[in-house]
Amino acid sequence: MSGVPMSAEEKDDACDDPGTVRPGGRTARVRAAVLRTAGDALAEHGFARLDLADIARRADVGKSTVYRRWGTVAGLVADLLSDMAEQSLPRTETGSLLGDLRANAELVRGTLADPRQGALFKAVIAAATTDARTAEALHRFYEIRVAEWAPCVEQAVRRGELPEGTDPYEVIRAVSAPLYYRLLTSDAPLDEAAGVRAAEATAAAARAGVYA
Template sequence: MAPEMSRPGGRTARVRAAVLAAAGDALIELGLPGLDLAGLARRAGVGKTTVYRRWGTVAAVLEDLVSDMVETSAPRADTGDLDDDLLANAGLVRSTLTDPRQGRLLTALICAAVDDAGTARALRRFYDARTAVWEPCVTDAVARGDLPADTDAAAVVRAVSAPLYHQLLTRGEQPGVADARRAALVAAAAARAGAFAAPVSAGARRTS
């Protein structure tokens, strides 16, 4: 697990930004096996001792990199309309995946997560955090009566991004505007049809 870190300022912030940028570049170019702290220090132009003292392991650097991605992610849309909100979400996912650096970085992190449990945990936290940010788009629609009361908000949000990631990771094709629009509108239609009803627990089934 990454060490506890207070939010840095001044020189500390510049060092963190430089090391995390270097880590992202190295992960894209070399993959997880090519990363080491001394190499990251050289890339970042900072002292090796500083990097060892602050992070200690490559895994801690990658966890901090993912935390930074959460901190700097764009806010959710709040249009008051489910379709428009999900279209905005799909557009954001598409723009991230097609960004020359961010798309490659996310792909590299997903590959690294296959072999490294720490990276996998960090990436899961990233996606859980981003999903939670967008869940109010769905819960607000439930409150307006636009969706069934038992709609699983997280499942709807994941359904928007899933086909876009699938297209990139399994076909090597960057999702286009039409792909993003289709993903959002299909998720919205399925949600209205009750396809994302929250699962009923075993205990609830026994007492019903």
């Protein structure tokens, strides 16, 4: 014990594990401010230059609170990805496989084409190649998003649009794969046509039994 009294902010956070929050109130506002600032910093400077003390300063939050709640940069990025998964838009149901896949492709394309979000994903993907905790968090993010959209493929199978045994997770991954490839390997624009092509190619392959 240091004998130094804790601030009200520190007392409020002392019972929480790093990266966890209690719903509502000031704790939620602190988390939102820190995660928003972390996302901005990732988009601006990348993972390598992310610094907890700088995040605390920019978010106007006590440095000790940030270190106590998240512990490390990797812990902060993991919580950021969890929050992004929670905040992502829900699945769209159009009544047809192609319509659903186009909606999924447009959601992914719009996110990656956004200057802030596209830069943020580039930074996180780059970090995941060298940091195990970031990689684990990124995998969880995509597991959540793919699981959100997999039912549209299952519904298409029940409607007779796709062969029995079609793997819904592989179909959804196939929609976004060319969009991420373009983001990471090319300076070609991520326009609406790119999303349409990704959805139509995936739908055609799924109908042909490629993912069965």
